[in-house]
Amino acid sequence: MAAPKRTLYISPPDGGWGWMIVAGCFLVTICTRAVTRCISIFFVEFQTYFAQDYAQTAWIHSIVDCVTMLCAPLGSVVSNHLSCQVGIMLGGLLASTGLILSSFATSLKHLYLTLGVLTGLGFALCYSPAIAMVGKYFNKRRALAYGIAMSGSGIGTFILAPVVQLLIEQFSWRGALLILGGFVLNLCVCGALMRPITLKEDHKKPPEQDSSSKTPKGDLLPLSLCSPLLEECTQPCLCCSLKQEYHFLLKADFVVFATSILFMAYGCSPLFVYLVPYALSVGVSHQQAAFLMSILGVINIVGNVTFGWLTDRRCLKNSRYICYLFAVGLDGLCYLFLPMLQSFPLLMPFSCTFGYFDGAYVTLIPVVTAEVVGTTSLSSALGVVYFLHAVPYLVSPPIAGWLVDTTGSYTAAFLLCGFSMIFSSILLSFARLIKKMKTSHLQSLDKEPGPKLQLWPNGTVAYSVAGEVDQKDGDLMTTGGPSYNT
Template structure:
């Protein structure tokens, strides 16, 4: 049987076949990481009663989990790129499962910060980014649809896990529920085992430029082969000796630092190629907008259930709101992914992304007016749909900006930018709840941050349009 690396490197992304197994594995990775993270807020009431803590103290658990996941996302991307996506995800599954297992035996809130927040988040970071990036390597024409199906695991996972976790807490207490979640998260090791590696040429990996390439000249083909040999022989494995044909032989005398110098030179050269997208103005604007988005997007998932309970909604109905949000999130993932794959909408992917983020912000601004379960249901439907839409479009928009060959590293940076806002926003929002006695300021903060994110990209897109198409002057 021909090795998949050899077959894939000789052509374009397969757009199917084993790629759908990769999508299914990534789907389960998002269930075991993002959906579990969303359901952590269901434990807050029990933890507050057990440890005598307030909202701001318990919110640090969710903040540390989300922050660590995003903070170490570049580490997961780097290890997955340089070592193996399969091994990275399996290692992350083992670490996160151990983190939840240790959390079920903790006797203080500070230990929950370490085990449930930091250790579990580190495992999630090693799993999430490599799995997401590998989907983009297997798909070109149907990339948005593949991403939509893959990240819909967070929605369907929330729909299933929210009531299940609530039932587990009632039946086995919060410690037993964490023990069951630990076993569930261990399935990440199985998902990682299914992530078969694939290698694509840089030119083939560029989905937007591939269809526009003309015939390749013999000189270009010879140059491409030469570059591939240099990358494979020179810096593909750090510490490998340089080829005799590429550099003169050096006497390896005792204490000669040549191998170390060559190793550092190879790593520096690889890093400069891998992260050159950081200098793109479009990516910098996208990064700034992500900072504002991350400051507000996680707050509804943290405070929706406590807000509903504060409004007099029962525990079961409050957990059901999270289920509604999760199942509609799936619809947003898949429908926006399917729609933006059509030829007529491909040039407007960024516009669709901006629209979905702006609608999320408007939904949050209306939450202070919603004081009962029947009126909170429409919020859960609308917010869940547009949340699924923008989450599915983040890898697609990022790929459109940096190119598919840099997608893994770019996603690591993108998720890294979420780290600080994820760390600070929930405790700050919990502090607002403690001092005001209501959730109005919290949801106003969330909506304002998301509208600011959409406004930054909308302004940048308008400026670019004016620069590329200046108005005609009448003589």
Template sequence: MKEQKPKGGKRAPEGPNAPEGGWGWMVVAGCFLATICIRAVTRCVSMFFVEFQMHFEKDYSTTAWIHSLIDSTTMLCAPLGSFLGNRLSCRVTVMLGGLLSSAGLVLSSFASSVEFLYISLGVITGLGFALSFTPAIAIVGKYFVERKALAYGIALSGSGIGTFLLAPAVQLLIEHYSWRGALLILGGIVSNLCVCGALMRPLEDMEVQKTKPSSRCQNFCLKTREYFGFILIPSFLILSVSFLFLAYGCSSPVVYLVPYALSVGVDHQHAAFLMSTFGVSGIVGNITFGWITDRKCLKKYRMACYMVAIAMEGLCCMFFPFLHSFSLLVLLSSLYGYFDGAYVALMPVVTSDTVGSSYLTSALGVVYFLHGIPYLLSPPIGGWLVDQTGTYMTTFFLSGASFMLSSSVLAAAVFFRYVLKMCERTNGKKQCTPPVNVSDFLSFFPKRKK
């Protein structure tokens, strides 16, 4: 059954002969394991925050650069992962990234200074994660069209499940083997990215498609257009601005959740449990939002669901500094994690809806690249604010405001485009009087023309 073309533009061309299952579920499993090794491990680096601070006797902002570097390097180098994924294959690129990131974690266990960790944990491990992350996510979109949101929901739930399992495990590893032994063991866990990459078998039609540009495009500009022709699409530019605010907001709360809990009297094991709660509720958000937004009645409202998830996460973030009991922190961590899982699952989906699946690998590289600078600056700025004010309130409020701005940018764009579309429907009438049509308003974002 052919899908009806949305008003205001043709639907973006989807992946060639997407099988909608079969080996695609093994690819989903590979991406699921990859997100455990990448995003869950990155989140659990915050468990080392206090250990690094005490061992090297550094302040909040200096120590925060470690986490910000690993996150920002992963995102800033995402286009490199996209490029290698297009030129080599997603399988090879993910395996290369696994070897590099594992080596970085092993080297970090021998660190003699914070500066050493900046390079080994921040740059080397981050670069390895960058090579693995984007291709692992992009290849899922090549195997699914109709069930794309559900496939991404399952695949990206690895981040939440990994956080749920690894957070208490890392705390125990630190207690029994010190932070050096814990990093060494994490290096072994991350080496499983090589196994994940082995599952990511390319579609044959995709391989044929990749060989064509090299035979007919010897000019660099033509090759660039082949990979990055989506960048000037107006809706993608708007989405990009929203991503910048989003990236600033989502980094600091994860870094400072455990230190904040410790500062209000929560013990180490319970603070680790907050990270586990955050992770397991993220799983629910991943899968439920993925399943719900794949329903026919809600497919055209994916962007609206994405905006709501971001706005709700911002509100949760602003409430953190008002809570001082462990039970309330657990409740808010659950809500925060749920909406975090929701937007994470929908991010590649709304990107694919905007640029088309043929550009998805390159587009995700750009999307995650845009996260790089905010990820680099957010934790140190948050740490500096804690150092200056002595509280976490300003740090959490600034992150929450960034979430709200991200959602507001998209909402403003939705309203503006809605007004223009209604004006076009007046068929030349002098006044522009948009009818009250909630369905048209919420299903705003245009699909990329063929």
């Protein structure tokens, strides 16, 4: 077959087929992130069928989330070397196969491998390439396009949670997993929508290639003979570029921010695993418990859109960092009150509040990261920040499950998650306060009179010219003015 023609665009089209790319990414987020959240609905069935405790069952959700985060760079590599269409289609096949094989599981270890590793790997191959394609097609409307595409996670959770519960009641957990496997196969259709686009900037050659193309033909042979030596010389340059790209890892502000991300990620993950089992344990019906997850997903979307819009206003634009701390801290407070809420009418306001502020701080994570490292290193820093979510996502649900098995209640697990998120907010608050104190101290030193030391770009020290001018003016006043030679 002949290769399909690619239209050369000078800049992203900001529309046209790009809206189909947005629709495809929207469906990808439903089939990946929403399905991952709905896996917790199967936990009660898994515990009853396999006669296992909470800690053993919670590893399924942890492995799915961890593999999806850890293998996300693999999805980018596959899409770059093959194509985005191939990467998403391959991921859809792997994820669907994992869910279908999980319907024949005979033990939890079987589910760890199929529902955890295989499905998580498939989601990883789909998620990052789909998000990257939206950025290829949009520039001016990029924020709107990403807002629509990423809302699939909350909308998908709202729709799928009661549907999955109904499927379990009608066809058992095996039949529900089999149907979910067929539904996730729609990722192959989403991959087919990802039509590749070629921009003008993709055809720009680096300066080294342009200069080499102008060399005479007689010089080609010596260059080819010396090419191995040139490759060895360019390796240190590659290391220097990587060091320059990730220089922010040594900044104190980023280290504190990364540490707070670990505590925040530990606290936010277990709720999506244990909200339904906790609701069932306090006497809430299965349908109402699934509806709590749906409400959580819908309000999460509202938090994403409205809180992002509010922090873009002039009155809050310079306080986004504080708004992020406020959202994380309030989610931690919601955790502390959760053990006292033991009925459906009380759990409804909790789901609304937690879902809203969960969507709020998720929206502000890239904004706060940009404030910490700057916009130049934002892409690399976000990769590190989202990579840091993997380990807390892996260990927090099993630790919470172990606490539930040990204490016989959910109180200790929820309190630990709440204090973890509050500590994350307090840590960043103290770091912000110390930074402001240092800044005010430096500003007070700058306002002190007298000659000041200044450092020129070449590294030499120069005294303030203002001090010397004042001294000369004083000398002129005492001598009665300058004397002129005639």
